[in-house]
Amino acid sequence: MKALCWEGVNKLSVEEVPDPVLRNDQDVIVRLVAGTTCGSDLHLIGGYIPFMRSGDVIGHEFLGEVVETGAAVRRHKVGDRVVVSSFVGCGRCWYCAHDLWSLCDNTNTNPGIGQALFGADTGGIFGYSHAMGGLRGSHAEYVRVPFADYGAFPVPEGVDDTSALFVSDSVPTGWMGADLAGVRPGDVVAVWGCGAVGQMAARAAILLGAERVISIDRIPERLEMTERHIGSEVIDYTATDVGAELRERTGGRGPDVCIEAVGMEAHSDSPVHVYDQVKQQLRLQTDRPTAVRQAIHACRKGGTVFVLGVFAGAVDKFPLGAVINKGLTVKGAQQHGQRYIPMLLDRLAAGELSTSHLATHTVPLDEAPRAYGMFKDKKDGCVRAVIRPGG
Amino acid sequence: MAHGKSLWATAAVLAAGAAVVARRVKARPADPATGDRWLTVTINLGPEEIRPGELPSPLREYGDRIETRIRPAPGDRGTELAVRPRGAVPDSAHSVRARLSGDDPRQDLRRALREAKALLEAGEVLRPDAPPTTHDTPGGKLVGLLGRRAGGEGVL
Ligand SMILES: NC(=O)c1ccc[n+]([C@@H]2O[C@H](COP(=O)([O-])OP(=O)(O)OC[C@H]3O[C@@H](n4cnc5c(N)ncnc54)[C@H](O)[C@@H]3O)[C@@H](O)[C@H]2O)c1
Ligand SMILES: [Zn+2]
Ligand SMILES: [Zn+2]
Numbered sequence: 062m063k064a065l066c067w068e069g070v071n072k073l074s075v076e077e078v079p080d081p082v083l084r085n086d087q088d089v090i091v092r093l094v095a096g097t098t099c100g101s102d103l104h105l106i107g108g109y110i111p112f113m114r115s116g117d118v119i120g121h122e123f124l125g126e127v128v129e130t131g132a133a134v135r136r137h138k139v140g141d142r143v144v145v146s147s148f149v150g151c152g153r154c155w156y157c158a159h160d161l162w163s164l165c166d167n168t169n170t171n172p173g174i175g176q177a178l179f180g181a182d183t184g185g186i187f188g189y190s191h192a193m194g195g196l197r198g199s200h201a202e203y204v205r206v207p208f209a210d211y212g213a214f215p216v217p218e219g220v221d222d223t224s225a226l227f228v229s230d231s232v233p234t235g236w237m238g239a240d241l242a243g244v245r246p247g248d249v250v251a252v253w254g255c256g257a258v259g260q261m262a263a264r265a266a267i268l269l270g271a272e273r274v275i276s277i278d279r280i281p282e283r284l285e286m287t288e289r290h291i292g293s294e295v296i297d298y299t300a301t302d303v304g305a306e307l308r309e310r311t312g313g314r315g316p317d318v319c320i321e322a323v324g325m326e327a328h329s330d331s332p333v334h335v336y337d338q339v340k341q342q343l344r345l346q347t348d349r350p351t352a353v354r355q356a357i358h359a360c361r362k363g364g365t366v367f368v369l370g371v372f373a374g375a376v377d378k379f380p381l382g383a384v385i386n387k388g389l390t391v392k393g394a395q396q397h398g399q400r401y402i403p404m405l406l407d408r409l410a411a412g413e414l415s416t417s418h419l420a421t422h423t424v425p426l427d428e429a430p431r432a433y434g435m436f437k438d439k440k441d442g443c444v445r446a447v448i449r450p451g452g
Numbered sequence: 453m454a455h456g457k458s459l460w461a462t463a464a465v466l467a468a469g470a471a472v473v474a475r476r477v478k479a480r481p482a483d484p485a486t487g488d489r490w491l492t493v494t495i496n497l498g499p500e501e502i503r504p505g506e507l508p509s510p511l512r513e514y515g516d517r518i519e520t521r522i523r524p525a526p527g528d529r530g531t532e533l534a535v536r537p538r539g540a541v542p543d544s545a546h547s548v549r550a551r552l553s554g555d556d557p558r559q560d561l562r563r564a565l566r567e568a569k570a571l572l573e574a575g576e577v578l579r580p581d582a583p584p585t586t587h588d589t590p591g592g593k594l595v596g597l598l599g600r601r602a603g604g605e606g607v608l
Contacts, residue, residue, distance in 0.1 A: 079586070
């Protein structure tokens with residue numbers, strides 16, 4: 062079959078790879094209907110995530126049709142249309158049992174690497190390096206889905222493929238940020254990043270009762286989209302002093318909850334950015350935490366900062382002083398998709414949530430490298446490029 | 453530029469790999485009076501559900517060559533299963549060389565323990581897709597090797 066492979070830093074190509082086969086009894090094989098580009102892939106393509114091998118198939122946000130089921134699969138049958146959580150959970154370890162699915166103990170096929178990098182292994186995610194599972198990605202004609210009874214969810218009648226696709230990764234990620242940050246009615250919430258993840262975090266905050274939600278980015282189309290489709294206020298960070306603006310919009314208090322949905326390749330105009338970039342290029346720091354710093358600085362005393370953006374290693378100039386002296390709670394997580402996906406599909410079906418506007422482009426698999434180029438450079442208004450291997 | 457960058461990426465991988473090895477080497481030495489140290493995992497099952505005589509195959513195959521200890525984990529965290537080789541294991545068995553070549557007996561025991569946990573909790577040991585990649589490069593081979601070695605001695 063054909064698949065999109067990582068061939069080295071900033072090198073992607075569509076190649077012929079062997080079809081996936083059932084390797085465990087709880088696997089299913091899914092024929093891809095649609096997959097999409099995620100900001101996390103950019104970190105991987107840029108070489109900021111270690112433990113990639115050239116030839117690795119990437120992609121983790123997807124939807125498709127079950128074409129084969131392992132002997133122990135109970136909840137799926139051939140022909141089911143399913144959306145699949147990007148993180149794989151076994152469903153029965155302590156973490157899965159406590160709805161912390163991305164921390165699953167049993168789904169990383171290379172345990173030990175995470176141990177060295179982070180002090181413990183994370184769960185496995187599709188197509189995201191040998192440190193984070195060593196599982197093949199979904200930008201292919203077929204993908205093997207382990208522990209499918211737990212990670213694959215039937216899409217309700219009446220919810221179209223494109224809308225359901227994002228429930229695989231970006232929607233539950235955004236929801237988790239607002240939920241685990243403890244957004245409550247009356248809160249003012251600020252969200253850094255107007256990609257799919259940031260937009261979904263903003264939407265979740267609104268649905269969880271936030272009084273005001275303010276989203277921050279610099280890309281005009283994204284700001285406009287966030288205002289129109291999400292119903293969030295926006296700030297262009299290149300046009301104003303974000304900290305001052307947030308302070309004035311919140312009666313001088315600062316946002317109760319700050320959600321960071323930018324990640325390790327954050328952009329900035331400040332001189333510190335050059336410093337961060339140089340250090341990152343030299344691998345003296347692995348990540349550029351611009352938006353995290355700003356979120357911590359802007360957050361009201363006693364507030365919560367939730368980091369949804371992906372970071373791989375160590376950062377510089379982390380404002381620990383603000384954390385302690387303002388009594389902040391700082392949290393982060395990779396997404397616990399299985400915890401939220403059924404609820405999110407219901408909300409989609411009920412019309413409370415809409416996601417189809419995120420799909421700004423649709424391409425066949427052969428054009429996936431070009432689509433990633435466009436997504437990376439945020440060209441042509443690209444927010445998510447949908448890749449349809451079946452054309 | 454792209455080439456320079458990929459060199460850095462390789463350096464990052466190497467550094468991470470070195471960290472894997474370094475961390476393993478610093479592991480606490482065995483207590484000579486009591487033999488090799490215990491290797492432990494926590495299993496999300498009640499102590500009554502784990503019977504020493506009925507551990508899953510990767511551990512069962514060790515038979516009398518290992519000691520087994522089972523005790524409740526604190527709070528709701530399940531059950532701690534610990535194993536260690538019976539009798540004295542020479543220090544050289546845990547040398548850096550033995551670890552790099554994958555010959556440290558602790559590595560296999562750790563793997564067996566981890567697999568037993570997966571079998572008890574999830575009913576299977578998740579296998580990676582095969583083949584791991586369609587075309588190998590030296591960097592890729594190194595990542596593969598590190599992955600195989602790291603699996604032998606994590607904390608899980
Ligand atoms: N935690 C998880 O499970 C999870 C899941 C999916 C994605 N992510 C991460 O979330 C982040 C966002 O993902 P995405 O798919 O929306 O990516 P994206 O690239 O589409 O969006 C990122 C946005 O951040 C904006 N940005 C850059 N610098 C900024 C700054 N200093 N201040 C404010 N905005 C800034 C960019 O203009 C862009 O619009 C990435 O780091 C991704 O890896 C995490
Ligand atoms: Zn993602
Ligand atoms: Zn689990």
